[in-house]
Structure formats: structure tokens, C-alpha cells
Amino acid sequence: MPRVRELEVFRVVLPYGRRPESLMVRLTDYGGMTGWGEVVDPDAKTWAAMEEGLSRALIGVDWEHPDELGVVxxxxxxxxACWDLWARMRGVPLAHALGGNRTYLTATxxxxxxxxxxxxxxRVNRHVCAGYTHVTLDVHPGWDIEPLRAVRQAYPALGIGVDAHGAYTDVGALEALDGYTLSAIERPFTGPAGFADHADLQERVAAPVLLEVPSVAGLCEAIAAGAGRALLLRPAAMGSLREVRQAHDHAVAAGWEISCAxxxxxxxxxAATVAAASLPGCGLPCxxxxxxxxxxxxxxPVGASGGVVAVPLTQPGLGHNVDESRVRRLAKESYAA
Structure with missing residues (x-):
């Protein structure tokens, strides 16, 4: 039975791009086993909430399974971090603990x-030469048909998806992309567009409309509305891995495909995304x-090699070792309890 003895939280500034921030959580049980977790670009209130309530929620509390803890x-x-600790204590990979059965993933x-x-x-050629069999092209009005045609003519057998980042308001403009054998049309509408527009588009195109829905309740609404045929599942955007599994199960039951990001x-x-992507319904490239x-x-490091991502199955938990000294060097703030 896991029982957390101590915890540490780090606000880490990462050394790339625009120097994004992560909050990293380290849990240690009474036997010295550790579990790690991370949230990327956290909400401003997350740090304060953790300082105020995380130790009370976890330290010295007995639990048999992470699902018992509810909202932490x-x-x-x-x-x-709770899932990582729990899986490590049992000597099982997180992928198997979640119910995953894949040994490798196709990457986009x-x-x-x-x-x-x-x-x-x-640029596409460089990735094809590196072994990728699928790419996702960013599109927006004025940059869609011509680039898609150019890539398809150059690589007739390449898997291609498009990500609109919510840039479209016209269903007809997106319908015109469907002639290029797409694996998915991702995030076509945002803002005032509702599920009705997504459903209209899905009725017109053969490619699955790929929706990013950050809650199980929202996914159920999208399914009921016929708003697509595929789910963009981001484990970090959901409150728990329990919700990730629920979203997966609902999507599979509805006949939807799933892509993890x-x-x-x-x-x-x-690493948690890879574990979630090993679930049986996650068939679209991750x-x-x-x-x-x-x-x-x-x-x-987590990433693709030759366009393929290995699911770590030889180590328990997340399947990766954490460079704790580097975490401490990169941390601009931390606290322990």
C-alpha cells in the first residue's frame, strides 16, 4: 500500500524555445521509492493550490490505487506522480497499468x-528520409490546397493529416481538402463554432474530423452531436489518467479513432502520453x-526514432530515469513537505 513520506515540487524553466515552464512533482514513500509527475505551462493558480493542499492530500495517507485519491x-x-509511484512499487510499466497493449507507436x-x-x-523530405511515414501539415485560409497538393504529388503514399488550429469558419473551404486522402482534419473550428459546424463538416468529408475535447463530458456531447470521428487526446490537459482512460473508452465505444499528443x-x-497512446484504441499516429x-x-529521452516511438516496457512506472540534479539546477523555485 503506497504511503507518501515526503514530496517536493519544482518550478522548472526549460532550456529551449521560449523557455517554457513546468511544474514537476516528486513523491517519496516510506520505502524510498519515488514517483514523478509534470504539468506543462501550468495555470497561475496551480502552484498556490499545491502549496496549500498537496501535502494534506497525500502525506501519510493510505491508498491502494491512484483512482482512490480523486482530484488532487x-x-x-x-x-x-501517484501513478508512477504506484506502478514502480508493483514493478509494472505505466503503459500496462493503464491497460495498454502496444509495444511501439507510429509518430507524426x-x-x-x-x-x-x-x-x-x-522539409517534408527530411522527415521522410528520417523514417517518418506520417506528417501533419499546419493549414489556414490561403495556405491549404496548394501545399497539400505539392506534398501529395511528391509523396503519393505518405500519411498526411492537417491541423487547422481553429482557423476556419467556412465548412466548404475545408471540404475541398478531402480529395487528398487525409488521415484526419484536426481542430477545424474554434471560437463561436459549435459542434453543429463540426458535424456538418464530418458529413461532407471522408477523413475523420479530429477534435480536441479536454473533458469526458465534452467528449460525450461531441459524440452525441456526431461532431467528428476522432479524438485528439492530451493526457496533460485532463485532470487524471483515470479520465484519460474514460475518454479512451467512450471514444472506442462510439467507433472513434484516437490520436495522443x-x-x-x-x-x-x-512519457505519460506514450503510455496512454499504448491503449488499444489509439490507432492514429501520435x-x-x-x-x-x-x-x-x-x-x-522520449521521442521518435525512424518515425517510431518505443513504449518502454522493461522498466516500471514511466519507464525513464529522472536527472534529479538537472531538475534542481533548472528550478527557479521549489518547496518540500
């Missing part, structure tokens, strides 16, 4: 809009291409 201050980071790589078509095709962070959140390997605080 710190959300997905605290929940992830996201391709941002380029300055011209030649640059776009050259994770926050950038230092590698811990990505997105774990970032962060840079050199910026991660876990070994081995």
Missing part, C-alpha cells in the same frame, strides 16, 4: 507553414516529436 491539488502532475511530425512550396517539400515539458509529460532530446530531464 496539482492536477495531472500530482496524479501522474508537425510541419508549420513555410515561406514557399519548395521549402515545405524539402503531449505537452512539451521536460519529458515526463511526454505526436511526441518535442521537446528536443537535449532539453529533456529523463533518460532515455
Amino acid at each position: 491539488p496539482g492536477g495531472s502532475a500530482s496524479d501522474m 511530425v508537425r510541419i508549420a507553414a513555410e515561406r514557399d512550396l519548395d521549402s515545405l517539400v524539402a 503531449g505537452g512539451q515539458g521536460g519529458g515526463l509529460a511526454r 505526436d511526441v516529436a518535442e521537446p528536443p532530446r537535449s532539453a529533456q530531464i529523463v533518460t532515455p
